[in-house]
Amino acid sequence: MADDSTLVTDARARTAARRARLRAVAIERDLDAIVISNLVNVSYLTGFTGSNAALLVRPDGADVLATDGRYTTQARVQAPDLEILIERACAPALTGLAARDGALRLGYESHVVTIDGLAHLQSAAADLGSGVEPVSIQAAVETLRSIKDASEIEALREACAIADRALAGLVADGGLRADRTEREVGRDLDSRMLSLGAEAVSFETIVATGANSAIPHHRPDEAVLAVGDFVKVDFGATYAGYHSDMTRTFVLGAPAAWQRDIYELVATSQRLGREALAVGAAVVDVDAAARTPIVEAGYGPAFSHGLGHGVGLEIHEAPGLSALGAGRLEADMVVTVEPGVYLPGRGGVRIEDTLVVGTDGPDLLTLTSKELVAL
Amino acid sequence: MADDSTLVTDARARTAARRARLRAVAIERDLDAIVISNLVNVSYLTGFTGSNAALLVRPDGADVLATDGRYTTQARVQAPDLEILIERACAPALTGLAARDGALRLGYESHVVTIDGLAHLQSAAADLGSGVEPVSIQAAVETLRSIKDASEIEALREACAIADRALAGLVADGGLRADRTEREVGRDLDSRMLSLGAEAVSFETIVATGANSAIPHHRPDEAVLAVGDFVKVDFGATYAGYHSDMTRTFVLGAPAAWQRDIYELVATSQRLGREALAVGAAVVDVDAAARTPIVEAGYGPAFSHGLGHGVGLEIHEAPGLSALGAGRLEADMVVTVEPGVYLPGRGGVRIEDTLVVGTDGPDLLTLTSKELVAL
Numbered sequence: 001m002a003d004d005s006t007l008v009t010d011a012r013a014r015t016a017a018r019r020a021r022l023r024a025v026a027i028e029r030d031l032d033a034i035v036i037s038n039l040v041n042v043s044y045l046t047g048f049t050g051s052n053a054a055l056l057v058r059p060d061g062a063d064v065l066a067t068d069g070r071y072t073t074q075a076r077v078q079a080p081d082l083e084i085l086i087e088r089a090c091a092p093a094l095t096g097l098a099a100r101d102g103a104l105r106l107g108y109e110s111h112v113v114t115i116d117g118l119a120h121l122q123s124a125a126a127d128l129g130s131g132v133e134p135v136s137i138q139a140a141v142e143t144l145r146s147i148k149d150a151s152e153i154e155a156l157r158e159a160c161a162i163a164d165r166a167l168a169g170l171v172a173d174g175g176l177r178a179d180r181t182e183r184e185v186g187r188d189l190d191s192r193m194l195s196l197g198a199e200a201v202s203f204e205t206i207v208a209t210g211a212n213s214a215i216p217h218h219r220p221d222e223a224v225l226a227v228g229d230f231v232k233v234d235f236g237a238t239y240a241g242y243h244s245d246m247t248r249t250f251v252l253g254a255p256a257a258w259q260r261d262i263y264e265l266v267a268t269s270q271r272l273g274r275e276a277l278a279v280g281a282a283v284v285d286v287d288a289a290a291r292t293p294i295v296e297a298g299y300g301p302a303f304s305h306g307l308g309h310g311v312g313l314e315i316h317e318a319p320g321l322s323a324l325g326a327g328r329l330e331a332d333m334v335v336t337v338e339p340g341v342y343l344p345g346r347g348g349v350r351i352e353d354t355l356v357v358g359t360d361g362p363d364l365l366t367l368t369s370k371e372l373v374a375l
Numbered sequence: 376m377a378d379d380s381t382l383v384t385d386a387r388a389r390t391a392a393r394r395a396r397l398r399a400v401a402i403e404r405d406l407d408a409i410v411i412s413n414l415v416n417v418s419y420l421t422g423f424t425g426s427n428a429a430l431l432v433r434p435d436g437a438d439v440l441a442t443d444g445r446y447t448t449q450a451r452v453q454a455p456d457l458e459i460l461i462e463r464a465c466a467p468a469l470t471g472l473a474a475r476d477g478a479l480r481l482g483y484e485s486h487v488v489t490i491d492g493l494a495h496l497q498s499a500a501a502d503l504g505s506g507v508e509p510v511s512i513q514a515a516v517e518t519l520r521s522i523k524d525a526s527e528i529e530a531l532r533e534a535c536a537i538a539d540r541a542l543a544g545l546v547a548d549g550g551l552r553a554d555r556t557e558r559e560v561g562r563d564l565d566s567r568m569l570s571l572g573a574e575a576v577s578f579e580t581i582v583a584t585g586a587n588s589a590i591p592h593h594r595p596d597e598a599v600l601a602v603g604d605f606v607k608v609d610f611g612a613t614y615a616g617y618h619s620d621m622t623r624t625f626v627l628g629a630p631a632a633w634q635r636d637i638y639e640l641v642a643t644s645q646r647l648g649r650e651a652l653a654v655g656a657a658v659v660d661v662d663a664a665a666r667t668p669i670v671e672a673g674y675g676p677a678f679s680h681g682l683g684h685g686v687g688l689e690i691h692e693a694p695g696l697s698a699l700g701a702g703r704l705e706a707d708m709v710v711t712v713e714p715g716v717y718l719p720g721r722g723g724v725r726i727e728d729t730l731v732v733g734t735d736g737p738d739l740l741t742l743t744s745k746e747l748v749a750l
Binding site: 049050051068069070071072073074088110111112113114115116117118136187190191194195199200204214215216217218219304305324344 | 424425426443444445446447448449463485486487488489490491492493511562565566569570574575579589590591592593594679680699719
């Protein structure tokens, strides 16, 4: 067991290595500086987790983290290896800092920076009599984030293990029973995750019973679980900032034939999707592998969303596994595989795992059984 | 007690009235349409709460809500009075729809739409051989949202009441005691709020003990509460989508003289801030009213943030109460008043309430006592 100082040193080395990879983008594209505005990306690159921040990355390594006065102490503790600038308007302040040396070819995140935000960057430089040539780096940091390092995979493994344990406890204690409301079940599950060490829930837990289970992203309400219902539970825990994501669908009482049929169909689809997770596979092919049996069974329109998504510091991140996705899987990407079939007014099934893509096949992080459980 | 159908009718009338106010902006500024991209604004204007959506508002009232296939059923249930367009890229799809009638003078949210996002809107129109003249409506919807209607104030009152009850229960049950960790206290408080009917917590609960209390936005960690510590608790509940926000600072054991002194100073500042909440008051004057005694006592730099902020569907919204703020208070704005004094390495105090601005003086929603409590 490493002592705390080693852990801190490791964390600093990791964030420094990530900034070095982004610095390579600056050098390759001949940028004078890059300003990172996406808070999650700032956190990934620095370790700082405050709610207002931006990061300046420069070819010479003179990186600067900006945040406001609420976070002075926290920034020094979380990012002791970085120069800290205290300023409320973080990204404009960093742009002004960089523009002191004259006109600036500035990399920025065009998918994050708003129309007003870019105008603020430009006026911060103009106030110094300097000009900015904005150059989009697109989702360069999100692309870096899509490949997880060992510490990230361990955090995701623990986040998934907490979710597994919480669901097992809920089922063992009879928490999924007729006469409870969706909301009660959701709170029970949430509180189990927190007791088991989750920092927070990954997103608002979905508990959908009966006809509600046909709504892919149903918010739990006062609907009461009843015998004969599908009960779909989609939930996750965060651990060390990383999100788990898992869905299981149960039946209360003996499953009807139509319930068995669509459950088996979705389970088959989900297995084929998992088996298609190979290094080098095109994301559209992974989606197709899982979608084909559902389409062939005549339920194509009832599978109304993509197959899955990357998961990490955010619940939805690159890569997207869908018919509209682009690119190929790489080793150490962490993705969900979550086909579903939804029959409006009757019910629906989704089965979802979180897995690590690897050269020896996928590493399953969510270990709860996918056999149909009748409660 | 109104029956459910009346409540639903009321909700539809409210969202329709909000869209009518935005429609007036479209007419006044001679816009062919407005596309709303901010999800919270879409929810405010339609009642729809899915995680991917945009709204088209047109002068003739032919408004359209766009979302993707996951939310077809939910959109029909939550916004039955609106035409629904199912399309993954919501805002570009709505822009294309509006551009069918020819060149488009399009209102958009320049503080929300990214550089890439605006390019997508423009190319959606270009694909139809049409042009878009983008016209920023700035924060028109956020400005509407800053004035709360009666249903919103009642939701905020209940969210604050849940927080009051949760904190009272925590204190009564000895939950704020030496030897517990910040994280344990935070989870205890969160779970009490959920049990008392909160939909969720408003934000990650802040529990900061001892020197950590000098960090304005400290994340709870494994630090252990100890006799002699300040313990600062900043937390809230959401109810019907609305957020409460309250901070109280306690002392474990008998307070030291310096603790009494800064507590009384912050309490005085907070009272003066509350008393300055008058219809027509400039927000900078409200900030100054609370800041002056702290500056005069020599602690000016130790009050390192603004006095408060609007609160509603988001935890931070308009108006901002700070020295950098603009504008004046209006009746039925709901704001926080939360001065603090933070002494690095020693400890800090913040006292925060949520209040409704009104012609008869502010209406206090967070009712927990602000007397110094020694535990």
